[in-house]
Amino acid sequence: MIVGLSCGMLASSGCTMPWWQIPELCWLLLGTVLLLGGCWGPETLRSRVAGVSAALFGLMLVLALFFWAPGGEAFGGFYRWDGLSILFKRLFLFGGFIASWMMLRSPDGPVAHRVEYVALPWFAVVAMGLMASAGDFAVLFVSLETLTITSYILVSMERDRGTSLEAGVKYLVMGGLSAAFLVYGIALLYGSCGTLRFDEMAGRLPGALAGDMGPVVRAGLLCVMVAVGFKVAAAPFQWWAPDVYQGAPVPITGFLAVASKAAGFAVLLRLLWGPFGGVRDTLAPMVAWLAAASILVGNLGALSQRNLKRLMGYSGIGHAGYLLMGVAAGSAAGVEAVVYYLAGYAVAALVVLGLLGGLVDRLGGAEMRHLNGLAKREPGLAWLMLVGLASLAGLPPLAGFLGKWMVFAAAFQAGLAWLVIVAGVGVVASLYYYLAPVRNMFFESPPPDAPPLELDLPFRTCVSILMGLAIILGIAPGPFMATIGRLLAGL
Amino acid sequence: MGETFLEWAVFWTLAAGAVASALMVVAGRSPVTCALSLACSMIFGAGLMVQMRAYFIAAIQVLVYAGAVIVLFLFIVMLMDLKAEAMRRRGGVALLAGLAVCGPLALAGWRAMAPLSGGGGPPPAPPDEVQHIGRLLFTDYVLPLEITGVLLLVAMVGAVLLCRPGGAGDQEGRP
Numbered sequence: 001m002i003v004g005l006s007c008g009m010l011a012s013s014g015c016t017m018p019w020w021q022i023p024e025l026c027w028l029l030l031g032t033v034l035l036l037g038g039c040w041g042p043e044t045l046r047s048r049v050a051g052v053s054a055a056l057f058g059l060m061l062v063l064a065l066f067f068w069a070p071g072g073e074a075f076g077g078f079y080r081w082d083g084l085s086i087l088f089k090r091l092f093l094f095g096g097f098i099a100s101w102m103m104l105r106s107p108d109g110p111v112a113h114r115v116e117y118v119a120l121p122w123f124a125v126v127a128m129g130l131m132a133s134a135g136d137f138a139v140l141f142v143s144l145e146t147l148t149i150t151s152y153i154l155v156s157m158e159r160d161r162g163t164s165l166e167a168g169v170k171y172l173v174m175g176g177l178s179a180a181f182l183v184y185g186i187a188l189l190y191g192s193c194g195t196l197r198f199d200e201m202a203g204r205l206p207g208a209l210a211g212d213m214g215p216v217v218r219a220g221l222l223c224v225m226v227a228v229g230f231k232v233a234a235a236p237f238q239w240w241a242p243d244v245y246q247g248a249p250v251p252i253t254g255f256l257a258v259a260s261k262a263a264g265f266a267v268l269l270r271l272l273w274g275p276f277g278g279v280r281d282t283l284a285p286m287v288a289w290l291a292a293a294s295i296l297v298g299n300l301g302a303l304s305q306r307n308l309k310r311l312m313g314y315s316g317i318g319h320a321g322y323l324l325m326g327v328a329a330g331s332a333a334g335v336e337a338v339v340y341y342l343a344g345y346a347v348a349a350l351v352v353l354g355l356l357g358g359l360v361d362r363l364g365g366a367e368m369r370h371l372n373g374l375a376k377r378e379p380g381l382a383w384l385m386l387v388g389l390a391s392l393a394g395l396p397p398l399a400g401f402l403g404k405w406m407v408f409a410a411a412f413q414a415g416l417a418w419l420v421i422v423a424g425v426g427v428v429a430s431l432y433y434y435l436a437p438v439r440n441m442f443f444e445s446p447p448p449d450a451p452p453l454e455l456d457l458p459f460r461t462c463v464s465i466l467m468g469l470a471i472i473l474g475i476a477p478g479p480f481m482a483t484i485g486r487l488l489a490g491l
Numbered sequence: 492m493g494e495t496f497l498e499w500a501v502f503w504t505l506a507a508g509a510v511a512s513a514l515m516v517v518a519g520r521s522p523v524t525c526a527l528s529l530a531c532s533m534i535f536g537a538g539l540m541v542q543m544r545a546y547f548i549a550a551i552q553v554l555v556y557a558g559a560v561i562v563l564f565l566f567i568v569m570l571m572d573l574k575a576e577a578m579r580r581r582g583g584v585a586l587l588a589g590l591a592v593c594g595p596l597a598l599a600g601w602r603a604m605a606p607l608s609g610g611g612g613p614p615p616a617p618p619d620e621v622q623h624i625g626r627l628l629f630t631d632y633v634l635p636l637e638i639t640g641v642l643l644l645v646a647m648v649g650a651v652l653l654c655r656p657g658g659a660g661d662q663e664g665r666p
């Protein structure tokens with residue numbers, strides 16, 4: 001605890017940070033303590049390990065929100081402590097916090113009592129934080145691998161359930177393929193630039209691209225972008241997402257949808273505004289095409305889905321597309337829009353998945369028909385769900401609307417009018433499938449023998465706070481945007 | 492130093508061997524064949540490293556991958572007696588999909604590499620190669636090294652978790 005406090009507070013000043021001030025170290029320590037304490041600790045700790053984890057995540061989030069200031073690096077530039085990494089680390093902690101709060105409710109049967117289920121998200125957050133702070137391709141690669149391996153375990157944790165195991169295996173194969181692309185791309189870039197350091201590569205890459213190593217550089221860039229495409233589930237590298245989202249336990253689905261996607265975008269922004277900064281104009285059209293494909297595949301694929309978790313998987317692909325639009329814009333406004341959109345998406349997706357996680361065992365499943373008549377059984381929860389879905393669909397005045405607006409504006413200013421038109425098609429399609437569960441909730445009658453839905457107060461509070469955030473972010477984004485602008489000023 | 496015919500012949504023999512045995516890994520019927528082909532592919536790869544004068548990497552590749560990891564694979568494969576897997580037929584669709592992915596990749600790789608002149612050969616290996624690598628790992632690259640440690644820890648926790656008998660329904664020793 002003392003270490004945790006000191007790490008959070010001290011990691012704010014100076015140009016070179018001592019190694020012990022990096023917050024990931026403290027998170028790693030906490031994760032290990034939770035893991036060991038949950039196995040061998042006193043009974044009082046073992047029965048409350050999820051609660052302890054949620055409280056610690058909350059504490060770390062508060063420290064991150066109020067005590068962190070950018071500036072500095074550690075490990076000789078291998079670890080960067082800049083505004084971009086701070087913004088994303090807050091987002092990862094937020095995802096971990098909500099996911100572990102959802103685990104408190106333990107709706108997924110006995111697996112939820114396993115201490116690994118509670119402790120592994122800490123390791124995932126450590127890996128994500130390091131990805132966001134990477135200043136070298138070696139750090140990027142190993143931390144990305146740490147994240148994916150943690151994710152495989154979390155996804156396939158309910159190995160007695162066929163879908164969970166299937167999701168784990170599919171994720172493993174796709175993750176292996178993506179890692180192969182990444183490491184091959186890194187090798188090609190190293191071969192043509194002679195360095196793995198982001199800052200050195202930024203200087204050498206444009207020259208290498210123009211010289212006779214040009215085709216090698218191009219192949220390397222392509223491979224790295226494909227790997228990042230896998231990570232953010234952009235089409236045509238999206239096959240794993242719906243199965244994994246459906247098969248994982250619901251809190252893990254939420255964690256992956258929010259934090260893991262954010263980590264992918266952290267890497268993408270870090271690369272495009274770091275080592276690939278000089279060749280961003282070469283890569284922008286490719287990102288724009290990825291965006292268009294993701295928007296179409298995600299939103300059209302979601303139309304026919306009847307399972308809510310699977311629907312969130314497809315819609316997550318669509319949201320990755322909107323986010324890529326902001327990246328393709330290549331402007332500061334685009335990056336700010338991406339960060340805002342990610343926060344808005346995180347809040348809204350966690351409202352929907354959180355409610356689903358809390359209710360799934362009482363409702364009997366995550367199919368649309370299981371939501372029938374929710375408004376009559378539990379009007380409050382139905383309205384919460386409605387707000388979450390409306391924000392995801394992008395209805396004003398919620399965060400989802402403003403995020404889409406900013407992303408579209410950034411893309412339009414960058415001359416990507418065709419992409420905005422494609423995105424418009426996606427938004428119209430998304431209205432249909434986001435409002436389908438609303439019809440089930442409000443206009444269908446509940447099954448006659450429906451048991452009462454008990455949802456404890458902490459859980460209701462959590463989801464209500466999230467909904468409040470979705471509304472506040474949408475109505476009064478001023479302070480939030482000011483923070484983003486301040487932290488991204490040096491990008 | 493220029494490229495001699497012998498170097499050329501050795502390179503292409505090793506490269507062809509590596510690719511052929513890698514193909515056998517995916518095309519082989521019996522899991523034992525696949526695992527052994529993987530070991531062969533690793534050894535051919537190690538030969539290529541020797542040609543690049545990366546002797547330490549080559550030795551590690553043989554010792555760790557071909558020696559330890561693949562042998563472990565073989566043990567598991569033989570212990571599990573995977574008959575059903577051996578009987579499974581691979582469809583033409585899989586072949587087509589594989590070609591569709593690998594073909595363009597190979598073409599792109601060829602087009603990227605072919606114009607480069609191979610002249611010069613690899614740089615000479617430093618005399619204290621191992622010390623050099625070790626010093627780099629524990630100075631400049633200490634952060635990635637430590638993250639690798641975290642990775643292995645997580646992988647170990649996951650392996651224990653997913654392989655422990657009793658399944659998720661097992662509550663023994665758990666609150």
